[in-house]
Amino acid sequence: MSAIAVQPAGAPITDPVAWGERLAVAYRDIGARTMRELPIYHDALDVEAIGFQQMQGNIVGIVVTPWFMNVVTPADGVASDHLQIHFPAGTFTFTVSEIEPVGRIASCSLFSPMFEFADMDTARAAAQAASAELMTACADDPPRVNGLGKTSSVIDRRAFLRGSLTESAR
Helix, strand or coil: CCCCCCCCCCCCCCCHHHHHHHHHHHHHHHHHHHHCCCCCCCCCCCCEEEEEEEECCEEEEEEECCCCEEEEEECCCCCCCEEEEEECCEEEEEEEEEECCCEEEEEEEEECCCCCCCCHHHHHHHHHHHHHHHCCCCCCCCCEECCCCCEECEECHHHHHCCCCCECCC
């Protein structure tokens, strides 16, 4: 296993793996300080950054913690509380927040709490599968066209991870 060089806080990160690890370090600290004693904390799991990569000039990946699994991307410069991000698998709504010392991030919840995962290997496999599915266009479902003439697809996140990509009735 090779060591990951984590860039110092405040430095702009262009390496997706380094940014994901910086985020994982922040969540490990949050877990140790504030989450460990809460009933949603799953002791069999750890914090891990999975599948961080470049997508259309942005960094995106999945963070697994003992209390959630989220798709995450940097959100520096985003002024709103929510953000629509287009993936090959469809369009997803992300919530923007601040995580010290990382900065503004946008996250989309996949699982919370994490008790349906028996161990870290199972959670990691689900995160890897979700990451792969995000980057795979779904040829079976034609994209919808919204009122602005743009295509969009709203996918049920739980069905997404269970391998049955379906349009949600929103």
